[in-house]
Amino acid sequence: MENSEGGDFFPPNKAQSEVAVSAAAATTVQPQVAVDFPAKKLARQLDFTVFGGSSGQSPATAMPEQTKQIQPLVKSIQLQRPQTQQHMVLMPTKQTAVPTTHPSIRPPLKPDSPRARPRQSVSEVKDGTPKKQKQCNCKHSRCLKLYCECFASGIYCDGCNCNNCHNNVENEPARREAVEATLERNPHAFRPKIASSPHGARDNKEEIGDVLVLAKHNKGCHCKKSGCLKKYCECFQANILCSENCKCMDCKNFEGSEERQALFHGDHANNMAYLQQAANAAITGAIGSSGYGLSPVNKKRKGQELFFGSSVKEPVHRHGQSQQGNHIKASVLPSLSSVPGPCVGNAATVGPSKFTYRSLLADLIQPQDLKELCSVLVLHSGETAKMLADEKDASMKQAEGQREASLASSTQERVQNQKDSSTEKDMLDCCSSGDQGEKISVEESSLDGADVSKRPMSPGTLALMCDESHTMFAAAVASPNDLATLSCNTSSQLPHGQGMTETYAEQERIVLMKFRDCLNRLVDLGQLKERKCSSMIRGADPVDQKDMIGNGFTTSETRNQHDSLNNGVAKSALPLPRTAQLFSAVVTTANNNNPFPKVHRPDENGDVKPKI
């Protein structure tokens, strides 16, 4: 127990190398070992108690578990901290102002401090100026309380300016006692304060510009006067936005806060980051579910007042929480100029501000579009089948006409029809497997005289129709071979033999051609949209961006895009469903080069939408 405790929490001897962290010695833990960043409160993020869910456990019971897990933690910290620091441009580091005396050459105030050596290895930074973790200046806490950054970081004081320091090897018993007491008060005392996204690793954190937007303060801050824009605020100091966990008042540390943005002004890098953020948001329509949430700066306060009549005295985390709430609300509003909602899509679930990539086509293709597309393709296939069948019948009749009409032949034909009917039934049964509704829908969707259900259909057609309610898209893009497979291998049972196989092949070829054309159209749309977004971003007029919703387009713009899709295409006089329009363009266009002049579009015959 004691050994494990020392091994878990208490710093190692400074003689230990960083590599030795993995050693099994009792003093293997070097939580601070690679921490080359303002130790400050981030250092407190170390969690020596809770790994593996020791939370709630008494320190005594928690300790053994710490022993098991501390080393991986340390390793991850070593890897992650420096990265984190690199991104913290928001937080003006004062490290350069910190005495740079190297721990190892500092007066042997606390010669046995374990911190010196490990830190050395990582304290050489950028400009070559040796940097050292901040030293505490504790006077009354003996460096045995969380007030002390060193203690909170789980490290010995070393070269600090503290008085009556007990956070060292000589006072190990006292220190241990203090640790236990601290853990007793709060089992999470040494737990990381900043939680990353649910996806875990901090080095996977998502960043927008220079801001860590996924990280979140576990406890949240409670700032009252600093507006969460000073380093008093733990969130701000950690370079994260306040979250719903915070209980701060008059918070300005949220995405879109003009005060916060003001901190960036004059900082080119940050401005660029912000621009980049705006660009990303506009291009991808990444902000939440409702669109462009990136506030083009400076509107937040209005938003706050709008929603809360923002009073400085209003208690609350009002702006940590409410701000997040506001953001959500604001982002829903069509005009961001009026309410500069931050980019928070859903702070309640994803934290202060989470940006998610969305395809340029995200809002172009709707689920019903796929259904309609499949309907179109199915109809097309039916038409093809019909046409080919007619051709075949004509040729057969012609051949028959040349022969003497015989009773036998008519009898044979009846038998043939019976086989067809039987085969059809089998195929439908197979494909509708367990879902009568689908079978019905297939039949219903065959409308208009095409009477697909009563004709032999290609395996591909059947596959398309059968899968319409679940994997329409997949079925549509499947290769003919796949389609044949999907059709339950019924092709071998088909009565027309090779002739029908050719018909099926032709059907599939045409359907796939249509589908390919559709995809090409979509690609064109995407490119069009990309160009549009890019030009908007280049315009860099935030006000203009207010018109961007969702993926960055107004409905009218989107509509225009759809219109452009149909340019040069004879449109149906009847109102087509959106996608029907979309794909009718393809169909009609294809028909120009098509042996099949007439294509029945779904709506031309009324309701042909698959009923699923």
Place this chain on the structure above:
DNA sequence: GAGTTTGAAACT
């Protein structure tokens, strides 16, 4: 560098 402000931690 001294003094003030601030908010987390500790305490009641």
Place this chain on the structure above:
DNA sequence: CAGTTTCAAACTC
């Protein structure tokens, strides 16, 4: 759990 005190860092001058 809320209110108060203590504390040390951040900040101001």
